[in-house]
Each structure stands twice: as structure tokens, then as C-alpha cells.
Amino acid sequence: MSEPLDLAGPAAPVDLAEEARRLDAADALAALRERFVLDDVTYLDGNSLGALPAHVPARVDDVVRRQWGELRIRSWEESGWWTAPERIGDRIAPLVGAAAGQIVVGDSTSVNVFKALVAAVRMAREDGEAEEHGEAGEAGGGSGPVRDEILVDATTFPTDGYIAESAARMTGCALRPVTPAEVPGALGDRTAAVLLNHVDYRTGRLHDLPALTRAVHASGAYAVWDLCHSAGALPVGLDEHGVDLAVGCTYKYLNGGPGSPAYLYVRRDLQPRFDSPLPGWNSHAEPFGMRSAYAPASGAVRGRVGTPDILSLLALEAALDVWDEDGVSVAAVRAKSLALTDFFLRCVGAYVPPGRVESVTPAAHAERGSQVALRCDDAGEVMKRLIEGGVVGDFRAPDVLRFGFTPLYVGFADVERAARVLARTLG
Ligand SMILES: Cc1ncc(COP(=O)(O)O)c(C=O)c1O
Structure with a gap:
């Protein structure tokens, strides 16, 4: 694991503003900025x-005025409202390396973490029972392990930790918080499920999804990945790396809008075994049968709960057009993201007086998401002044300035300006 980048003092006198202009002129994604509503603010x-x-x-206006206002209830069929969760899931699928039919959109990330984690524990338990009865596993008739432990990323975004704690209590598991680096050593034959973040929300550290997933599988447990800070910013490769279950939000790098619904990925071969702790009428095999007994639908639909949040869903569907209509590849986005964060670190190193900030984001590309987090004294106050100066990032307690780089609309001139305003603010 690399050390955080050492931001050395002022670099050799290169004209970084001029370099930013050259980089923007050569940027194949630069024109996409026009597709977004932005102003003079540098939005990081x-x-x-x-x-x-x-x-x-305009699309939301059509949904509200025509689909809802004129077609009213007919829109469930005629405007494709009923099938929107899976249809939009299939639009997100290529962005996270999944084949169609494995993602359903709806509910919040928090709710989907709960569904995925409890379902993962239930599958692990089922494996143990099958082994015990000689139906599976090398033990063939021996006693299967009792899987009664959940590992959770100790550095996780708080909601995942809270939900993991509740899921553990509900399923009779012990909860063990460990850092992602400690996961391989913590796995054992009691581990049922592991909840991990692909990119750390605070530091921007990118965790090794393929290696950690392999390690989790080698121990016979299930991996649940939170993709909130990676989907739309870098390749994820869910199918390629055999991820079991994944969740993520759509209001960050997918630009779906405030509170836009999250998604749940259940690998195709696990879908028949996905036993949701929130079985609602929308995931019933026969939702309009109005039966008192629950029978789950097959496929990704099984991840649904209740009535889909149509206005938010269809705003998200429209937002995803940016990817399809312009043929944007995740690989191109990742390349630009790394160039942006590299350039930001260089500009900060050149402009900011030594010792004022320390990057907590890894220097190695293989370990960096699409953000840079700088530790700094009085970070809350500094961020307020940055925002007054036209550079919008955010503050994460206790001492982190967070800058996110969305390659679809952030350019190199934004990056240079942000570092310059930061230096002025600190100076
Ligand atoms: C990594 C991560 N997980 C989960 C969440 C919570 O998502 P929600 O509030 O949409 O449930 C967030 C929110 O920012 C997040 O960054």
C-alpha cells in the first residue's frame, strides 16, 4: 500500500495555467461539459x-405534465413506468461491468445495503446447512461451518456500519469492523459476509476489488460492495471479478439528481437464492395476484420492494443519456480522472505553501478513486472560504477538504483555479 503523497513545496516555475489550457484543448471529453448546467463556479x-x-x-417536465398529467394511470404501461427499475438497471450495467438482467434500481443505498447484506448472510447459512446435509462442499456429509460473523469496513461511510450492525443483530451474527487491508487476515470459516467500499468516501482510496473478492470467496463467504464513489468514475468489472452483490447511488458520478434512487446488483447465478429481508409486493412473482403468501419473482426484479419512485427514476434515466448518446467509455473517463487528480496534486504542490495541507489520497493510480482529500487545519473554515471564492468542494469531519473530479464536466483549468484559490485562501 502506498504512502499518501508528500506535497513538496513550490515546484519549478512552470506555467500551470498555460499547461491547463493545453490539456483542455487536447481533452476528447471536453465538449461534454456543454451538456451540463454549470456556471463560473468551479464545481468539485x-x-x-x-x-x-x-x-x-424538459424530460422531467414531460413525465410530470404528459405522462402523469394526461395519461395518468395508463403510464404504468404506456410510458414504461412499471418496468423502469430493471430497464434503468440495464442502462447502469455497462458502466459497472455487468451484463443485462442483474441490476434493479430503486430505494436508497442504505436500504439496498440492508437487503444485500442480509441476503448474503442467508446464502452463507444455506451453504453451511447444505454442507451439513452432504449436499455440497468438500466435506460431503460432514458438519458445515457455522457462519456467524459479518466483516465490515471499519472506515466505511457511517450508514453502511449502522446497517451492518442491525443486520448482524437480526441474523444472530457477530459484527467485526476491520480495515479493508485487514480483511484477508480476518476471514475465516465463520465469516458469512463482508461489506466493503470500492472507494473510501473520505480519503478517496480505491480498494482492490478483484483481490478482496477472491479472498472472500476463498473463505466461503459472500462479498457485498458499495460502489457509491466508483460507479461512473472508474471501471468496476462486477461480472469479470465474480462479485456477488453490489449497491451504489446514482446522484454522484451518474448525475441522477438529489436523492435519485440507488441500485442493487445480484449476480445472475445467485438470483434464485436471493432471499430479500424486505419482500414487497413489487418483487412478488405475481404482483397483481394479491396473494397473502409471498412468492418471489425471478431475476433482478427480486430486489424490488414497493412502488418505484417514478419521478426520480425517470430523471435518472434521462441523465444516463449523456453516456449513451455521446458514446462515452468508462476507460476514457478513468484516464481523464487520473490526469485531473494528478494535475491537481501537482498544482497544489506548486502553489500551496509547504506544510499547510497533506494529501490523504494515495499517490498510486491503482489506489486512487476520482477525488483528492487534503488534510488541513481548520478545514471546515477553509472550505467555507473556498466556496466564497468560487471553488466548491466539501468538508468531512474532522479535518478533510474533499475535492471530487467528475471527468464529464470538470476541466484542467478548473483544477488549476481550485489549487490557486486554495493557496490564496491558506496564504
Ligand atoms: C459510500 C456511501 N455509502 C452509502 C451512502 C448513503 O447513501 P444513501 O443516503 O443514498 O442511502 C453514501 C452517501 O453519500 C456513501 O457515500
């Missing part, structure tokens, strides 16, 4: 709330 908070794609208001 897309890792919290993505910017508004310019065509979305």
Missing part, C-alpha cells in the same frame, strides 16, 4: 451531488 463536489444534465428538466 460531483462526488456528493452530480451536476444537472441540461436536457433533464
Whole structure:
């Protein structure tokens, strides 16, 4: 694991503003900025709330006035409302390396963490029971392990930790918080499920999803990944790396809008075994059968709960057009993201007086998401002044300035300006 980048003092006198202009001129994604509603503000908070794609208001207007206002209840069929959760899931799928039919959109990330984690524990328990009865596993008739422990990323975004604690209590598991680096050593034959973040929300550290997933599988447990800070910013490769279950939000790098619904990925071969702790009428095999007994639908639909949040869902669907209509590849986005964060670190190193900030984001590309987090004294106050100066990032307690770089609309001139305003603010 690399050390955080040492931001050395002022670098050799290169004209970084001129370099930013050259980089922007050569940027194949630069024109995409026009597709977003932006102003003179340097917006580096897309890792919290993505910017508004310019065509979305007209689409939402159509959904409200025509689909709802004129067609009313007919829209469940005629406007494709009923099938929107899976249809939009299939739009997100290529962005996270999943084949169609494995993602359903709806509910919040928090709710989907709960569904995925409890379902993972239930599958692990089922494996143990099958082994015990000689139906599976090498033990063939021996006693299967009692899987009664959940590992959770100790550095996780708080909601995942709270939900893991409740899921553990509900399923009779012990909860063990460990850092992602400690996961391989903590896994054992009692581990049922492991809840991990692909990119750490505070430091921007990118965790090794393929290696950690392999380690979790080797111990016979299930991996649940939170993709909030990676989807739309870098390749995820869910199918390629055999991830079991994943969740993520759509209001950051996917620009779906405030509170836009989250998604749940259940790997195709696990879908028949996905036993949701929130079985609602929407995931029933026969939702309009109005039966008192629950029978789960097959496929990704099984991840649904209740009536989909149509207005938010269809705003998200419109926002995803930016990817499809412009043929944007995740690989190109990742390349630009790394160039942006590299350039930001260089500009900060050149402009900011030595010792005023320390990067807590790894220097190694393989360990960096699409944000840079700088530790700094009085970070809350500094961020307030940065925002007054036209540079919007955010503050994460206790001492972190967070800058998110959305390659679809952030350019190199934004990066240079942000570092310059930061230096002025600190100076
Ligand atoms: C990593 C991560 N997980 C979960 C959440 C919570 O998502 P929600 O509030 O949409 O449930 C967030 C929110 O920012 C997050 O960053």
C-alpha cells in the first residue's frame, strides 16, 4: 500500500495555467461539459451531488405534465413506468461491468445495503446447512461451518456500519469492523459476509476489488460492495471479478439528481437464492395476484420492494443519456480522472505553501478513486472560504477538504483555479 503523497513545496516555475489550457484543448471529453448546467463556479463536489444534465428538466417536465398529467394511470404501461427499475438497471450495467438482467434500481443505498447484506448472510447459512446435509462442499456429509460473523469496513461511510450492525443483530451474527487491508487476515470459516467500499468516501482510496473478492470467496463467504464513489468514475468489472452483490447511488458520478434512487446488483447465478429481508409486493412473482403468501419473482426484479419512485427514476434515466448518446467509455473517463487528480496534486504542490495541507489520497493510480482529500487545519473554515471564492468542494469531519473530479464536466483549468484559490485562501 502506498504512502499518501508528500506535497513538496513550490515546484519549478512552470506555467500551470498555460499547461491547463493545453490539456483542455487536447481533452476528447471536453465538449461534454456543454451538456451540463454549470456556471463560473468551479464545481468539485460531483462526488456528493452530480451536476444537472441540461436536457433533464424538459424530460422531467414531460413525465410530470404528459405522462402523469394526461395519461395518468395508463403510464404504468404506456410510458414504461412499471418496468423502469430493471430497464434503468440495464442502462447502469455497462458502466459497472455487468451484463443485462442483474441490476434493479430503486430505494436508497442504505436500504439496498440492508437487503444485500442480509441476503448474503442467508446464502452463507444455506451453504453451511447444505454442507451439513452432504449436499455440497468438500466435506460431503460432514458438519458445515457455522457462519456467524459479518466483516465490515471499519472506515466505511457511517450508514453502511449502522446497517451492518442491525443486520448482524437480526441474523444472530457477530459484527467485526476491520480495515479493508485487514480483511484477508480476518476471514475465516465463520465469516458469512463482508461489506466493503470500492472507494473510501473520505480519503478517496480505491480498494482492490478483484483481490478482496477472491479472498472472500476463498473463505466461503459472500462479498457485498458499495460502489457509491466508483460507479461512473472508474471501471468496476462486477461480472469479470465474480462479485456477488453490489449497491451504489446514482446522484454522484451518474448525475441522477438529489436523492435519485440507488441500485442493487445480484449476480445472475445467485438470483434464485436471493432471499430479500424486505419482500414487497413489487418483487412478488405475481404482483397483481394479491396473494397473502409471498412468492418471489425471478431475476433482478427480486430486489424490488414497493412502488418505484417514478419521478426520480425517470430523471435518472434521462441523465444516463449523456453516456449513451455521446458514446462515452468508462476507460476514457478513468484516464481523464487520473490526469485531473494528478494535475491537481501537482498544482497544489506548486502553489500551496509547504506544510499547510497533506494529501490523504494515495499517490498510486491503482489506489486512487476520482477525488483528492487534503488534510488541513481548520478545514471546515477553509472550505467555507473556498466556496466564497468560487471553488466548491466539501468538508468531512474532522479535518478533510474533499475535492471530487467528475471527468464529464470538470476541466484542467478548473483544477488549476481550485489549487490557486486554495493557496490564496491558506496564504
Ligand atoms: C459510500 C456511501 N455509502 C452509502 C451512502 C448513503 O447513501 P444513501 O443516503 O443514498 O442511502 C453514501 C452517501 O453519500 C456513501 O457515500
